[in-house]
Amino acid sequence: MLLAQAAWAADPAPRVVRVGVYANAPKIVAAENDQPSGILGDLLVAMAQQEGWQLEPVLCEWHTCLDALKSRRIDLLPDVAFTSERAQVLGFHDTPALLGWSQLYKHKGVPITSLLDLKGKRIAVVKGSVQASFLKSLLESFAIAADLVTVDSFERGFEQAAAGQVDAVAANRFFGDLRINDYQLEATTIVFQPTQVFYATTKGQNADLLQAIDRHLRDWQARADSPYANIMQRWMHHDARTAVPAYVTWLVGALVLLLGLTLLLTHWLRRQVAQKTAAIQATEERLRTMLDGVDAAIYIKDTNLLYQYANKTVCKLFGRELSAIVGCADSEFFDPPATQRIRADDLRVIQHGERVESEEVSRADGKVERSYLTVKLPLRNEHGQIYALCGISTDITKRKQAEETIYQLAFYDPLTGLPNRRLLQDRVQQLLAGMSRKAQCAALMFVDVDNFKDINDTLGHAVGDLMLREMARRLGECVRTQDTLARQGGDEFVVMLVDLDTRAEEAARQAQHIGQKILNRMNEPYLLEGQACQGSISMGVAMLDGALTTCDEIFKQADLAMYQAKAGGRNTLRFFNPQMQAQVIARTSLEADLRWALKSQEFLLYYQPQVDADGRTLGFEALVRWQHPMRGLVSPGEFIAAAETCGVILPLGHWIMQTACQQLLLWANPGPQSNWRIAVNVSAQQFRQPDFVAQVEGVLRQSGVNPALLELELTESQLVDDVPGVIGKMRALRALGVRLSLDDFGTGYSSLALLKRLPLSQLKIDQGFVHDMLDNPQDASIIRAIVTMGESLHLEVIAEGVELPTQRDALLGLGCKMFQGYLFGRPAPLPVPPLSA
Numbered sequence: 001m002l003l004a005q006a007a008w009a010a011d012p013a014p015r016v017v018r019v020g021v022y023a024n025a026p027k028i029v030a031a032e033n034d035q036p037s038g039i040l041g042d043l044l045v046a047m048a049q050q051e052g053w054q055l056e057p058v059l060c061e062w063h064t065c066l067d068a069l070k071s072r073r074i075d076l077l078p079d080v081a082f083t084s085e086r087a088q089v090l091g092f093h094d095t096p097a098l099l100g101w102s103q104l105y106k107h108k109g110v111p112i113t114s115l116l117d118l119k120g121k122r123i124a125v126v127k128g129s130v131q132a133s134f135l136k137s138l139l140e141s142f143a144i145a146a147d148l149v150t151v152d153s154f155e156r157g158f159e160q161a162a163a164g165q166v167d168a169v170a171a172n173r174f175f176g177d178l179r180i181n182d183y184q185l186e187a188t189t190i191v192f193q194p195t196q197v198f199y200a201t202t203k204g205q206n207a208d209l210l211q212a213i214d215r216h217l218r219d220w221q222a223r224a225d226s227p228y229a230n231i232m233q234r235w236m237h238h239d240a241r242t243a244v245p246a247y248v249t250w251l252v253g254a255l256v257l258l259l260g261l262t263l264l265l266t267h268w269l270r271r272q273v274a275q276k277t278a279a280i281q282a283t284e285e286r287l288r289t290m291l292d293g294v295d296a297a298i299y300i301k302d303t304n305l306l307y308q309y310a311n312k313t314v315c316k317l318f319g320r321e322l323s324a325i326v327g328c329a330d331s332e333f334f335d336p337p338a339t340q341r342i343r344a345d346d347l348r349v350i351q352h353g354e355r356v357e358s359e360e361v362s363r364a365d366g367k368v369e370r371s372y373l374t375v376k377l378p379l380r381n382e383h384g385q386i387y388a389l390c391g392i393s394t395d396i397t398k399r400k401q402a403e404e405t406i407y408q409l410a411f412y413d414p415l416t417g418l419p420n421r422r423l424l425q426d427r428v429q430q431l432l433a434g435m436s437r438k439a440q441c442a443a444l445m446f447v448d449v450d451n452f453k454d455i456n457d458t459l460g461h462a463v464g465d466l467m468l469r470e471m472a473r474r475l476g477e478c479v480r481t482q483d484t485l486a487r488q489g490g491d492e493f494v495v496m497l498v499d500l501d502t503r504a505e506e507a508a509r510q511a512q513h514i515g516q517k518i519l520n521r522m523n524e525p526y527l528l529e530g531q532a533c534q535g536s537i538s539m540g541v542a543m544l545d546g547a548l549t550t551c552d553e554i555f556k557q558a559d560l561a562m563y564q565a566k567a568g569g570r571n572t573l574r575f576f577n578p579q580m581q582a583q584v585i586a587r588t589s590l591e592a593d594l595r596w597a598l599k600s601q602e603f604l605l606y607y608q609p610q611v612d613a614d615g616r617t618l619g620f621e622a623l624v625r626w627q628h629p630m631r632g633l634v635s636p637g638e639f640i641a642a643a644e645t646c647g648v649i650l651p652l653g654h655w656i657m658q659t660a661c662q663q664l665l666l667w668a669n670p671g672p673q674s675n676w677r678i679a680v681n682v683s684a685q686q687f688r689q690p691d692f693v694a695q696v697e698g699v700l701r702q703s704g705v706n707p708a709l710l711e712l713e714l715t716e717s718q719l720v721d722d723v724p725g726v727i728g729k730m731r732a733l734r735a736l737g738v739r740l741s742l743d744d745f746g747t748g749y750s751s752l753a754l755l756k757r758l759p760l761s762q763l764k765i766d767q768g769f770v771h772d773m774l775d776n777p778q779d780a781s782i783i784r785a786i787v788t789m790g791e792s793l794h795l796e797v798i799a800e801g802v803e804l805p806t807q808r809d810a811l812l813g814l815g816c817k818m819f820q821g822y823l824f825g826r827p828a829p830l831p832v833p834p835l836s837a
Contacts, residue, residue, distance in 0.1 A: 100197060127152060449471065
């Protein structure tokens with residue numbers, strides 16, 4: 001028993017071979033049990049018996065069998081004609097299983113005696129077969145227009161030919177000889193494509209099957225008594241007749257006669273083809289001569305956008321012979337941006353049949369060399385299908401250069417290269433049109449060189465021209481890229497400033513700042529041809545806010561303002577609007593006073609107490625005041641905006657923080673004041689400084705105070721931009737031990753998602769909500785929501801602007817337990833040692 005089991009276990013399972021079987025008698029058909037039959041089927045069965053294979057038939061149509069073989073759903077497919085294309089994806093054995101050819105079979109009523117008779121005919125071909133691809137190429141080579149109708153099998157093709165649905169059908173001679181009488185068809189004299197038939201596998205798979213098949217075929221084909229000979233005899237045998245009927249003799253004679261006529265016709269056709277070929281070659285030569293003589297680049301590309309023809313002009317441009325251009329793509333001749341642009345135009349022609357006209361530029365080392373006007377047209381065959389495009393490129397470099405010269409002369413000053421009055425007026429007109437659609441402010445600045453006549457008279461006009469060019473260069477350094485700098489004529493320049501602030505006062509301040517920059521730059525000494533000289537300018541400024549509607553009015557205002565500057569002593573700037581001039585002067589004076597105040601220690605810190613529900617002092621908020629020697633005590637609302645604009649806010653903020661820490665140091669002695677905190681407001685400019693955290697750390701280290709007693713107040717607007725950067729700085733400050741408070745909460749755009757990410761210690765309810773809470777239930781609801789939010793986020797909540805006991809009581813009822821306002825104390829100074837700014 002054990003020996004039997006061991007023997008059974010040692011006997012390997014038979015090799016299962018999945019075979020594609022389709023109807024193509026007599027070569028391959030399915031038997032009643034679906035096993036492969038026919039010549040190739042019986043041969044395979046015989047091989048399987050000797051090799052011990054188990055054949056697993058897969059019934060399919062020809063093209064689906066071929067797809068199944070490529071996708072490895074079957075192992076072996078009989079009756080596959082060898083082609084080089086198939087050899088790329090399929091594996092073949094060495095010895096052909098059959099040798100055959102293809103032939104056309106027709107309905108008896110259809111006259112087909114030669115290849116030329118196929119013009120306009122419908123011919124059935126099996127989808128994916130070698131007959132289909134070869135016949136298509138054959139017809140195209142002779143320029144014969146015939147309609148190839150694809151079918152699933154030879155059987156279906158013969159059925160359509162017998163029914164008159166097609167005029168002829170292409171099949172291999174095995175199937176045709178076997179079934180021609182069944183369908184009442186006739187064989188034509190059109191025979192083509194001798195083929196070798198094999199068994200095929202997926203490339204790189206089932207090599208053992210191919211080797212076994214090859215071994216059996218070599219052995220069996222060499223012997224007359226082999227299975228191969230017996231199978232061929234069985235499927236290809238025809239009954240012999242003892243006497244040849246008379247009609248056969250007549251048929252043979254007719255065939256001989258037909259063969260002779262065919263030979264004569266073939267000879268005549270060859271002569272016709274040779275004559276037409278010679279004529280075509282002569283025509284092509286004449287056409288090539290004409291195209292090469294045209295002063296334009298002419299080329300043809302196929303549907304894959306590869307060059308198929310180029311005349312001598314193209315060859316010269318590319319620096320290659322024609323043979324080195326044909327088959328190449330544009331990427332070999334142009335840079336990537338140009339290649340992408342050319343491809344987009346070509347696809348419009350190939351895919352949509354458009355006529356495309358465009359200007360193209362050839363480049364070398366990034367420098368523009370030649371400009372071309374290119375016209376691209378689709379080329380269509382007799383069926384209207386696009387098979388190529390033709391491009392004609394004409395060199396328009398000289399024309400473009402002439403146009404550029406004319407444009408420069410018309411719109412630019414030849415001495416300085418700046419826009420002239422004509423182009424300036426056009427841009428001013430465009431600006432006015434834009435102002436009618438969108439609120440914006442701009443400025444027009446007239447610049448006149450002071451005493452330029454004296455320079456011309458003393459140093460000469462050549463030096464005067466040099467000075468004007470140098471002034472133009474310096475003016476260009478002072479204006480922004482979006483502004484326009486032009487030469488009005490003579491010694492006058494014009495600057496058009498755009499994209500200024502929408503607030504008239506701020507826009508005037510910006511114009512004054514740029515104007516002062518220009519004045520300072522123009523005042524610097526000039527060195528002209530070795531001679532040092534001094535120059536200055538007078539400037540008039542007209543502000544544009546959309547009220548003026550014509551260029552002439554604007555130019556007049558700027559001109560009048562410039563003459564006011566001349567009358568004011570030259571080397572200065574004047575605004576046309578006296579009120580605007582006064583505002584600008586006042587703002588400039590305020591900024592100068594702020595800088596002096598910082599140096600002169602004119603700033604003071606006032607402190608407003610912050611208390612709890614029992615009225616106990618928790619700390620103070622530090623509020624800056626300006627003790628002006630002439631104007632007295634100035635509140636922050638009058639100077640903080642100017643301090644931020646001129647940059648004084650940065651050293652001022654640093655001084656406030658230092659002073660607050662000095663006050664904390666004075667409270668450090670034992671007592672209730674040792675736990676008092678001081679809140680310091682931080683401006684957006686301060687917080688955006690890259691080294692702000694380091695500045696805070698330096699102040700804390702220098703003063704030696706407890707960081708937990710310093711509270712920095714930020715506003716919601718500071719959280720809008722660069723959220724990751726803001727959070728990073730806040731976390732760094734918290735790591736130092738500093739408390740962080742969010743001031744004026746409820747007036748900005750903070751979200752819960754953002755708040756929970758911020759390392760805050762406190763929320764400060766804006767005084768606007770507190771002021772109206774007794775009369776406006778909506779404000780009371782907002783305060784309740786803020787208190788609830790603070791509790792959920794474990795944050796302190798303090799209300800500012802508390803002035804009445806009823807407000808305090810209402811806030812207590814809403815859950816708020818910390819307060820700041822006039823009810824508890826107004827801002828007042830505390831004794832603090834003076835510190836240098």
